[in-house]
Amino acid sequence: MNPVVEVSHLRKRFRLPLDKSTTxxxxxxxxxxxxxxxxLIALRDVSFDIPQGQFLGITGPNGCGxxxxxxxxxxxxxxxxxxARVNGEFSAFLELGVGFNPELTARENIFLGGAMLGxxxxxxxxxxxxxxxxxxxxxxxxQKLKNFSSGMxxxxxxxxxxxxxxxxxxxxxxLAVGDASFQEKCFDTxxxxxxxxxxxxxxxxxxxxxxxxxxxxxxxxRGEIVADGPAAEVTNAYQRMVADHxxxxxxxxxxxxxxxxxxxxxxxxxxxxxxxxxxxxGQTTRRFDTGSQVTLDMKLLVHRDVGDFVCGxxxxxxxxxxxxxxxxxxxxxxxxxxxxxxxxxxxxxxxxLPLLAGGxxxxxxxxDVSGSDIYDHADPGATFHVNNLGGHGGIVEMRGRWEVxxxxxxxxxxxxxxAG
Amino acid sequence: MSVVAQGSGTIDAIQRPKSVFQRNLNxxxxxxxxxxKLKYTGSALxxxxxxxxxxxxFGIMYLVxxxxxxxxxxxxxFPVQLLIAIVAWTFFTEATATAMNAVAxxxxxxxxxxxxxxxxxxxxxxxxxxxxxxxxxxxxxxxxALGDLHLTLRSLFVPLFYLELIVLVLGLSLLLSSLxxxxxxxxxxxxxxxxxxxxxxxxxxxxxxxxxxxxxxxAGLNPVAQIIQDLRYSLVVSSPLNHSMVSLIxxxxxxxxxxxxxxxxxxxxxxxxxTPKFAESL
Numbered sequence: 001m002n003p004v005v006e007v008s009h010l011r012k013r014f015r016l017p018l019d020k021s022t023t024x025x026x027x028x029x030x031x032x033x034x035x036x037x038x039x040l041i042a043l044r045d046v047s048f049d050i051p052q053g054q055f056l057g058i059t060g061p062n063g064c065g066x067x068x069x070x071x072x073x074x075x076x077x078x079x080x081x082x083x084a085r086v087n088g089e090f091s092a093f094l095e096l097g098v099g100f101n102p103e104l105t106a107r108e109n110i111f112l113g114g115a116m117l118g119x120x121x122x123x124x125x126x127x128x129x130x131x132x133x134x135x136x137x138x139x140x141x142x143q144k145l146k147n148f149s150s151g152m153x154x155x156x157x158x159x160x161x162x163x164x165x166x167x168x169x170x171x172x173x174x175l176a177v178g179d180a181s182f183q184e185k186c187f188d189t190x191x192x193x194x195x196x197x198x199x200x201x202x203x204x205x206x207x208x209x210x211x212x213x214x215x216x217x218x219x220x221x222r223g224e225i226v227a228d229g230p231a232a233e234v235t236n237a238y239q240r241m242v243a244d245h246x247x248x249x250x251x252x253x254x255x256x257x258x259x260x261x262x263x264x265x266x267x268x269x270x271x272x273x274x275x276x277x278x279x280x281x282g283q284t285t286r287r288f289d290t291g292s293q294v295t296l297d298m299k300l301l302v303h304r305d306v307g308d309f310v311c312g313x314x315x316x317x318x319x320x321x322x323x324x325x326x327x328x329x330x331x332x333x334x335x336x337x338x339x340x341x342x343x344x345x346x347x348x349x350x351x352x353l354p355l356l357a358g359g360x361x362x363x364x365x366x367x368d369v370s371g372s373d374i375y376d377h378a379d380p381g382a383t384f385h386v387n388n389l390g391g392h393g394g395i396v397e398m399r400g401r402w403e404v405x406x407x408x409x410x411x412x413x414x415x416x417x418x419a420g
Numbered sequence: 421m422s423v424v425a426q427g428s429g430t431i432d433a434i435q436r437p438k439s440v441f442q443r444n445l446n447x448x449x450x451x452x453x454x455x456x457k458l459k460y461t462g463s464a465l466x467x468x469x470x471x472x473x474x475x476x477x478f479g480i481m482y483l484v485x486x487x488x489x490x491x492x493x494x495x496x497x498f499p500v501q502l503l504i505a506i507v508a509w510t511f512f513t514e515a516t517a518t519a520m521n522a523v524a525x526x527x528x529x530x531x532x533x534x535x536x537x538x539x540x541x542x543x544x545x546x547x548x549x550x551x552x553x554x555x556x557x558x559x560x561x562x563x564x565a566l567g568d569l570h571l572t573l574r575s576l577f578v579p580l581f582y583l584e585l586i587v588l589v590l591g592l593s594l595l596l597s598s599l600x601x602x603x604x605x606x607x608x609x610x611x612x613x614x615x616x617x618x619x620x621x622x623x624x625x626x627x628x629x630x631x632x633x634x635x636x637x638x639a640g641l642n643p644v645a646q647i648i649q650d651l652r653y654s655l656v657v658s659s660p661l662n663h664s665m666v667s668l669i670x671x672x673x674x675x676x677x678x679x680x681x682x683x684x685x686x687x688x689x690x691x692x693x694x695t696p697k698f699a700e701s702l
Contacts, residue, residue, distance in 0.1 A: 014700065071699070075534045078696035089436060098533045103458055115450035116533055118436040118443040127434065134431050165433040188429065 002087050003049035004168050004199040005073065009082035012043040012068050012223075042068040044223045045082070052167075053197045055190075057210040057231060059238060060220030061245075066203050069220070070094065070172055073201075088167030091117065095172070097157030102146035106137060106156055109145050113160040127163060134185075135159040150372045155182055162189055168199045173206075187213070207235040207320075239319045269304040270337065270344075270366045270375040277362070277384055286384040290397050294353045298364055300344040302337040308369050311335055311346045316361040318383070323360070323395065329369060354397045357388035444539055451543035456550050470551045471558065474510040478503050481624040500568040501652045502624060507555050508648055509623045512589055513614050515548035519593030520600050520607055527702035537695050541593050549586065556582075560655075574654045574664075581654065584680050585647050591684030594691040601694065601701050621645035627668060640669040643683070646676035 015037040043065045050056050058066045071077040073084050074092040099116040100109045110131055114124040132138045135155040145153060169190075190213065193200060204210055210217055210231050217234035219227035219241070227237040276284045280293040288294055296313055312327030328335050328346070335346065362384065365377035392398070437443055460466040478499075486498055522544040523530065523537065530537065563569050600606045621644040622630070630636040639645050646665050653664045666673045 071531075076531065076699045092534065094532045099529055101454060101458070103461065104454065108454075112450050112454055115447045116535065118447075119434055120437060120442065120446045121450070123434050123437075127431070130431050134429075159431060162431055163434055165435045185429065192430065 004052050004087055005050040006085045007049070008047050010043050010046040010069070010072065010079050010084055011081035012072060012077065013080055014040045014042055016040055041223050046223070046225060048218065048225065048228065050199055050201065052199055055194055055200045055202070055213055055215045057214035057217040058201065058203045058220065059205060059207070059210060059217060061242070064220040065223040066220045067172065070170060070203055073170060086168055089165065090168035090170060091161065091164050091166040092170040093161050093172065096154055096161060100145060100157065103144060105142050105144055106148070107141045109156065110160055113157065114163055117161070117164040119164055131159045131163065150370050154372070158186060166198065168201070169193060170201045172203045207238065211235055242318070242320050267373060267375055269306050270309055271301050271303060272364065272366070272376050272378050273299040273301050273343070275364055275378050288353055288384060288386050290356055290386055290388045291352050294350045296348040296362065296364070298346045300346060300366060302340055302342040302344060305337050305340055306368060306375070308334055308336045309366055309375065310369055310371070311366050312364065313348055314363045316363065317395065318359045318361060323355070353386065354399065355386045356392050356395055356397055357386055358395070359383050359385050444536060447535060447539050448543045448546060451539065452546035452550065455543065455547040459547070471555055474506050474555065477510070478506045481506065485624055497568065497656045500563050500656050503559055503563070504651055504655060505623045505648045507552070507559050508585060508651060509618065511548060511552035512585065512644060515545055515589045516592050516596060516610065516614070518548060519544045520596045520610065522593070522597045523698060524601050524702065530698050530702055537698060538594065538691060541597050541691070542590070545590050545593050569655055578651065578654050581647050581650050584643070584677060587684050588643050588680040591680070591687035594687030595683070598691040598694040601698055617642065617644055621648055623648060637669055637672065640665060641672060641675045641679070643676040643680040646673065
């Protein structure tokens with residue numbers, strides 16, 4: 001039997017113009033200077049097949065080419081060389097609710113979204129009630145979509161997206177949204193798809209769900225497949241890769257943390273201009289001592305007035321283990337934008353760094369209050385190093401207190417310890 | 421899992437129609453109905469506006485040309501001719517102006533979903549066509565009822581001229597919408613060109629008024645002038661100022677018709693050529 005997806009020697013290169021010339025005026029006034037480009041190779045000679053019924057995961061760092069691959073598979077981008085062939089009908093959820101119009105009612109949007117999938121009005125007529133029941137939105141059928149919460153929109157969008165019978169389902173991290181109970185429903189649906197022998201491609205950063213659902217995972221890096229095998233093996237390889245990368249970039253790095261890859265996701269309504277780590281004396285540095293003061297300094301540029309938003313940070317060990325994470329919302333601090341073009345400076349200060357010796361990754365993100373719309377994030381590569389002056393072992397300095405009391409007349413060896 | 425138990429747990433998927441043509445046609449219909457609907461929701465008078473605009477233009481032009489400048493002097497049918505021309509012109513200019521943004525304004529769709537890209541342009545044209553069809557029907561019914569139409573055998577050509585107009589508009593829309601993705605000042609250029617066409621096509625005055633033969637030939641070769649002139653001639657009684665295009669430019673009449681088809685062909689080619697670059701450029 002033919003594989004459902006055949007990808008053969010796929011190549012894709014993006015030419016990023018160094019000067020934006022979308023006006024005729026520019027072309028006319030600069031006709032002599034040849035346009036300057038920076039080539040970005042998104043995919044170099046990628047080949048693989050997906051047999052029918054396989055649940056395939058694709059992962060890799062930002063800018064590794066996985067999204068480009070998906071877009072070529074969905075015929076949104078055209079490959080420069082090689083081919084990607086899908087045998088059969090496919091549904092692609094690169095984003096839920098594509099084509100929905102906020103000015104229309106939920107019912108009207110079902111017809112519109114269904115038409116985007118290739119379904120006709122007559123077919124959809126009989127399905128409307130079922131969709132609302134599944135999405136748990138029966139009483140909102142005649143409400144305009146713009147009045148829906150983002151969770152409700154996602155529920156409606158997902159319910160419409162699964163309407164079309166399909167041989168192949170392609171998803172790009174859509175699972176990151178929706179409340180827990182609805183996510184459960186989504187996964188039930190995927191399990192059913194799997195039982196019915198459908199082929200599923202899931203692109204995700206979430207190693208846990210990859211391990212849980214995928215038969216096979218492809219790891220991409222710099223436009224190539226660097227690992228291909230059972231989920232557990234590949235996710236391990238990914239963690240090693242991240243750790244190696246973090247250690248490598250730790251040497252001779254600039255004091256400013258890297259902005260991450262330019263192709264990272266995020267709507268950029270609010271964007272990170274700079275992310276720095278500052279020590280007690282106000283110096284930008286990436287080396288700290290355990291117990292010293294660390295300030296994470298973030299400069300944000302507001303592109304679109306989004307109202308209240310959330311700024312968050314996380315610290316990971318080089319292998320990806322989350323050590324600490326918090327955000328302004330959790331810590332009950334309100335951050336708001338007032339007008340586009342505004343600069344917002346956000347600082348997070350740790351009075352006494354509890355981390356012990358090692359290399360650590362800082363991640364930062366800005367998103368909306370519900371957490372569903374990520375504006376921008378800066379990702380791995382943003383590492384710092386901690387020197388440990390004391391003799392503690394492990395990852396964190398436990399800040400405990402030893403107390404020792406000794407009484408003269410007690411037999412030797414009976415020592416009471418009290419932890420603080 | 422009480423929360424999960426709410427609502428039904430599954431949806432039975434539907435088989436898509438086998439015919440891709442049917443899917444595309446359905447998408448065109450949904451998109452054009454949506455944009456037609458959205459254009460008129462939220463405004464108190466709704467659809468009436470799309471009738472008021474050409475009527476206002478008609479009123480002003482009638483005042484200026486017929487009463488102040490006495491252009492249509494001796495031609496009692498001049499108002500009807502003006503009305504038919506203005507309704508057709510309004511379609512031409514609004515359809516092309518909207519289509520300009522049909523691709524560039526839908527970057528989100530193009531970057532995140534696959535469907536044939538021409539659907540966006542056809543849907544935008546269809547939406548303008550809906551307004552045009554209603555306006556034309558109204559104008560024709562009213563003028564017919566008032567006895568201002570002069571229907572003869574040559575009126576049988578009217579649907580063909582309307583068809584030519586649609587082909588021309590669709591061709592220009594394909595051309596403009598795809599080029600606009602890469603050259604954003606096309607919007608301004610097209611505005612100016614439209615103004616030139618407006619006066620070069622004799623929308624508000626009889627083409628006969630152009631005294632210079634060279635200029636008349638030049639104007640007559642443009643499809644918009646030919647369509648409008650032929651529509652008038654086929655619907656309204658002939659008068660000293662209302663001639664068939666053939667009598668004005670003779671066998672050259674073939675040129676604007678061929679030109680309309682050529683514009684469509686060019687639009688089709690350019691659009692197809694540029695389509696693969698849309699997603700990366702938006």
